[in-house]
Amino acid sequence: MRQSRVILLLLLLLFLYLGKDAERKEERKKLQVPASSSMSLLGAGGPCKRSLHHCSSSGMRYKLLHEGDIQVCVVKHPRTFLSKILTSKFLRRWEPHHLTLTDSSLTSATPTGYMETPLSYSAIEDLQLLSWDNAPKYCVQLSFPGGTVLLQAANSYLRDQWFHSLQWKKKIYKYRKVLNNPSRWDVVLKEIRALVDMALTSPLQDESIHQAPLHIISTLLAENSNLSTQDHENIIVAIAPLLENNHPPPDLCEFFCKHCRERPRSMVVIEVFTPVVQRILKHNMDFGKCPRLRLFTQEYILALNELNAGMEVVKKFVHSMHGPTGQCPHPRVLPNLVAVCLAAIYSCYEEFINSRDNSPSLKEIRNGCQQQNDRKPPMPLRLLRPEPPTPPPVNSSEILVEMERNNNSANNARRKGGPSGGDSEPNLIDCLLVSPAVNTLSIQLPAQADRVLGCFALILKMLSDYDDWRPALASLLQPIPFPKEALAHAKFTKELKYVIQRFAEDPRQEVHSCLLSVRSGKDGWFQLYSPGGVACDDDGELFASMVHILMGSCYKTKKFLLSLAENKLGPCMLLALRGNQTMVEILCLMLEYNIIDNKDTQLQIISTLESTQVGLRMYEQLCDRQRELKELQRKGGPTRLTLPSKSTDADLARLLSSGSFGNLENLSLAFTNVTSACAEQLIKLPSLKQLNLWSTQFGDAGLRLLSEHLACLQVLNLCETPVTDAGLLALSSMKSLCSLNMNSTKLTADTYEDLKAKLPNLKDVDVRYTEAW
Numbered sequence: 001m002r003q004s005r006v007i008l009l010l011l012l013l014l015f016l017y018l019g020k021d022a023e024r025k026e027e028r029k030k031l032q033v034p035a036s037s038s039m040s041l042l043g044a045g046g047p048c049k050r051s052l053h054h055c056s057s058s059g060m061r062y063k064l065l066h067e068g069d070i071q072v073c074v075v076k077h078p079r080t081f082l083s084k085i086l087t088s089k090f091l092r093r094w095e096p097h098h099l100t101l102t103d104s105s106l107t108s109a110t111p112t113g114y115m116e117t118p119l120s121y122s123a124i125e126d127l128q129l130l131s132w133d134n135a136p137k138y139c140v141q142l143s144f145p146g147g148t149v150l151l152q153a154a155n156s157y158l159r160d161q162w163f164h165s166l167q168w169k170k171k172i173y174k175y176r177k178v179l180n181n182p183s184r185w186d187v188v189l190k191e192i193r194a195l196v197d198m199a200l201t202s203p204l205q206d207e208s209i210h211q212a213p214l215h216i217i218s219t220l221l222a223e224n225s226n227l228s229t230q231d232h233e234n235i236i237v238a239i240a241p242l243l244e245n246n247h248p249p250p251d252l253c254e255f256f257c258k259h260c261r262e263r264p265r266s267m268v269v270i271e272v273f274t275p276v277v278q279r280i281l282k283h284n285m286d287f288g289k290c291p292r293l294r295l296f297t298q299e300y301i302l303a304l305n306e307l308n309a310g311m312e313v314v315k316k317f318v319h320s321m322h323g324p325t326g327q328c329p330h331p332r333v334l335p336n337l338v339a340v341c342l343a344a345i346y347s348c349y350e351e352f353i354n355s356r357d358n359s360p361s362l363k364e365i366r367n368g369c370q371q372q373n374d375r376k377p378p379m380p381l382r383l384l385r386p387e388p389p390t391p392p393p394v395n396s397s398e399i400l401v402e403m404e405r406n407n408n409s410a411n412n413a414r415r416k417g418g419p420s421g422g423d424s425e426p427n428l429i430d431c432l433l434v435s436p437a438v439n440t441l442s443i444q445l446p447a448q449a450d451r452v453l454g455c456f457a458l459i460l461k462m463l464s465d466y467d468d469w470r471p472a473l474a475s476l477l478q479p480i481p482f483p484k485e486a487l488a489h490a491k492f493t494k495e496l497k498y499v500i501q502r503f504a505e506d507p508r509q510e511v512h513s514c515l516l517s518v519r520s521g522k523d524g525w526f527q528l529y530s531p532g533g534v535a536c537d538d539d540g541e542l543f544a545s546m547v548h549i550l551m552g553s554c555y556k557t558k559k560f561l562l563s564l565a566e567n568k569l570g571p572c573m574l575l576a577l578r579g580n581q582t583m584v585e586i587l588c589l590m591l592e593y594n595i596i597d598n599k600d601t602q603l604q605i606i607s608t609l610e611s612t613q614v615g616l617r618m619y620e621q622l623c624d625r626q627r628e629l630k631e632l633q634r635k636g637g638p639t640r641l642t643l644p645s646k647s648t649d650a651d652l653a654r655l656l657s658s659g660s661f662g663n664l665e666n667l668s669l670a671f672t673n674v675t676s677a678c679a680e681q682l683i684k685l686p687s688l689k690q691l692n693l694w695s696t697q698f699g700d701a702g703l704r705l706l707s708e709h710l711a712c713l714q715v716l717n718l719c720e721t722p723v724t725d726a727g728l729l730a731l732s733s734m735k736s737l738c739s740l741n742m743n744s745t746k747l748t749a750d751t752y753e754d755l756k757a758k759l760p761n762l763k764d765v766d767v768r769y770t771e772a773w
Contacts, residue, residue, distance in 0.1 A: 060157075064206035065165035067100040071152035074114040094152060101169050103176075106142075119149065121170040122177075129163055140166065164204055171198055172212055179220050185231055192217060192238045200241055210246040214239065218251035232259055233268050240272045247280060253292035257299040264303035273300050274317075281321055282330045287339050297336075298344050305455045314455065318462050327468045334469050337459065338476050344456040345492070348449040349485040443489040450491075457495035464502040474503050474514035478524065487528065493535035497542065500525050504545045512549045526550075531571035540575045543568075548582040553701075558708045561586070561595050569601075573608050576615060584615045588622045628657060637661045642668040649678045656681050663687055670694035670717070676702030683709035690715040694741075700727025707733050719743040719766070725751040732758035739764040747772050 071094040098109040108115035123144045130139040138159035142149040153159035175195045182188040287294040304313045322328045486492045517524035531540045576583035609615035637660040670692045679702035707730040724746040743766045752772035
């Protein structure tokens, strides 16, 4: 009975198979598909369509699959009538698997059933797309010797994604094996071109699609270093299309660097490397993670410098990176160019830096111990001690007086319990300034390092010529990111002087403020290029220019004047003696603000001012102002004063100069047109306790000046003024403030909390319509 049922079942299956076979023949006649191809495709399966084009939907893009869930069925090639029946689609068994596409094979997370053993890409003979007319099944067919693997996806897009991913893995596996053991380089070059074309035409969108071929080629080049120059250039030209939108991998960067060094005049450098370097400078985010990219960019620029036009070609390249407009559209270009320049300049002194045991340390420089015979023989990059030229008498005495004063200050600091020079590393610029022996030192670089230094120092000079780049450049250079060997090198500091001069000439505060140190206790470019500084090679012209621009900004404060009086009084007096108007103004302000306590020093300043016509004139004006101030501050006059609306700074100055206001305690400038310039008049009111600046143009600069001179102010109204955190933070020194109105200003929450902590007497505060509200 059981045998008869089996026979009936087999007859039924045979009947269905023959019926479907007839239908399949009719369909084949319509599509004109050979019968042999259909049989090889599905064995004895049902009717299906095989995609005539591998990319079934033109223009579609897919992400490269590395793993995923899919249905798997393995069909062995039918050899007998019974095996045809058993492999028909009615008896197929599908298994769910989580497949992983490794570099060499297709493996399953659960190695059982059909996927008990990994399927190597080398065993796959062909890949095809399959779909059935009468069933929503989307399959990929993998043909291998002895059978077929069917992968069934949930939809056509996922099926195509699996197909293209498997096709990519199979081809990249083949190219990796072919290029791993090259025999003939003409064949290798042909395979490289085919590999590049495959990567460019693949519908897969993934970073590894272009990076994998580049890694294969870089490995090939690393393992075959004896190639001819022509082979080098042929390979570079072949992979050029891949580099248009991709960074070269580290090994390939090393290969490019070698080519730039060995053949800087090759047309490959201009035609192929230029767009690659431009892309690196525009899109690279961190050279610290990929230093080979920075090194390649550095070698490319040096190769440009070796051309006949030399630095003109480099200038055109920098201009192309900036663009023809006044604003560079790529924000990463400047930081990347500066990073390349800093690394290149550092490399010029690297050999000397690595042999610092052979050079005078900062402690030796500070103590004046530069005995050449106490050290090992000099390295190629070394400190020498040539006989210094005899300087002009005035400059020499100036430097010696300044250094003697610095030495006395250092000795006084030691007597007061400061650092006595134990094992701690002294401040860099302090070391370079204090010791007169440092002026007898010069650094000699090898010829190649000297050319590198000149090239990248000139690039920094070019960068400083662009107005839109100058603020960011000043900020990047403010911490003085150069080795101390570079700062002691006369050629380098002379080249960099142009950049500092450009900062000093820029009227924008965000630029010239970077001349000062990053934070208190650190030295900046202002100190380095001041008279007596190691970088100062003039009679103080640059120093005067820096002081002039800083004084014209918001640095016209007691703090800045105090720093000049403590550290640079000698140079200021010398330049004033030579008629420098900025220094004359500095000395007058020091007298006016009582910066100098010592009577002898005051008399010396007065004598200096009276020695020139401009100084005498400004000193007489100062005396007149002092007499007017004494008259103004004389007891008497009103206690309350309100200016009419629309009054200006000139109106306020004219009013205050017309009488005595020594008793003035309450001043209202609300709804007038006064600005921060009127602070010069307000600080002359010694009894002022209440000040109303509601709806005026009084700004941050005026607040800084008020905070230094009106310590008795108790009530301040800044409602609807353009003040910001920069000026409001200065109010923290006005400990007498009881009432403060900051309504509708640019106050932030952090600044408000800081003011509350530093003003213990503050009771009445209005912060409505601000961020702190």
